[in-house]
Amino acid sequence: MDYALSNAEMREADKFTIDSCGILGGQLMQIAGNVLADEAEKAAKLLKADEITVVCGIGNNGGDGYVAAKILYERGYSVYIFAVNGELSQECKLAKELCKCQYTQHIRGAIVLDCVFGTGLCRTVTSKYACIIKQINDSGAYVISADIPSGLNGDNGLAMGCAVKADLTVAIGEYKRGMFLNDGLDLCGKIVKKDIGIKLPRSDYLYTVDGIQAASCFPKRLRNTHKGSYGTANIIAGSSKYFGAAALAVNAALQSGCGFVKLTSNQNVINALAPSFPQAIYLDEPELSANSIAVGMGTGIGLNLYNIIKRLLKEYSGNLIIDADGLNTISEFGTDILKNKSCNVILTPHIKEFSRLAGISAEEVLNNPVDAAMSFAEKYDVTLVLKSASTVICSRGSAALNISGNSALAKGGSGDILSGFMCGTLARGVSPFEAAKSAAYVLGKAAEISSSQKTEYCATASDILKNLHIAVRRLTDKNLSDKISNVERE
16 A cells, blocks of 8 residues: 655654664665665666756755765766755755765756755745756756655645656655645656655555555456346436436446446436436436435536435435535535435535535645545545545545546546446445545546547547446456556555
């Protein structure tokens, strides 16, 4: 399992390693510098380059840079140090004294190793640091960032005034939350994690969803089964204005492996969809005996929907997904109905929907998406699926981050597919938290497959639907190779 730690958690792990495991901070710096040098050398060989500039800050991140520069110099590369002036940390000072490379006032060479700031940055980048970051970004070099791109907030993935745009980020020890949130994936480039011996004092951290976890929700199907063995999913979706939302959700549910898919909608929607989806069953009222229900996709916002949701929360005992207009209806007419319920509830908001639900600004959500989501999930005892560049999935006591997918999902219809597929997965008996993780992962992988065929610009929700089966087949293949998009583990 791969964790994504906050800045404070990473500091806690560093301290635990130094205090309890007999490893000195200087030793960790030497190991970190060595893995940075290795990555820089790989890039140099690939680019056929022999000139490298290492930009070193005044903290321990800068110390890692001085160690890497020394190692690269000893390996025969032309290494230049661009040193940031200021009072150095003790370990950075020692590393600098041992480094005999030439100094430069200009970013030069085909490769730049960014060691200005680490995760300890807690202020907006201004003045000379902003100028240095601009020089790095304008250099045209292949940029490798040590631990995290300088200027990127390690907790929330927002640029702190400005930030380095790396081609490769070498995560030291563990991934950082900010690598995957907000601007993180765009600024980090490819991410490779390097173990340098840091030990974790506990195991209840936010972790990333991978193919092995998602595959556990698709066990081998027994021959001696029937449609009743795989449950019933009831989709409550669509309106005279939004036929497509119902179609996408039903189509996705039909591909999830559940036994029955039933659509509750108005007669116009039913008449339009029935010829295309003869496998589905069409209803004019919710089916409270269904194993799972998803409500709100393209229904429109209104008091009638609010009363339907209120009834479901009170009388239904299965798994209830509330999405889209369902979420906005609750925000408008009152979230208190979530407090007293007889069913398991899964909410699937994007950032703006969640800000309305939680009664906080979108800026507040972006500044602290993980903790905001976890707090809400705890308060209302729900599973929350907070959709953004990566998806935060949390329920009481557990939190995960799905990083599969790409910008092809930033189009109408993606959320309808997610809710439909998740509803069908729940119907098969998968728990809400696991179903949410698996559905988000599969949707992201289907988007990646679609983009490889048509580009992120041209891939549509319909394309993603058509590739759900490929994403699932890759998970269920006995030779599963677990590769997280854009992330390499070593």
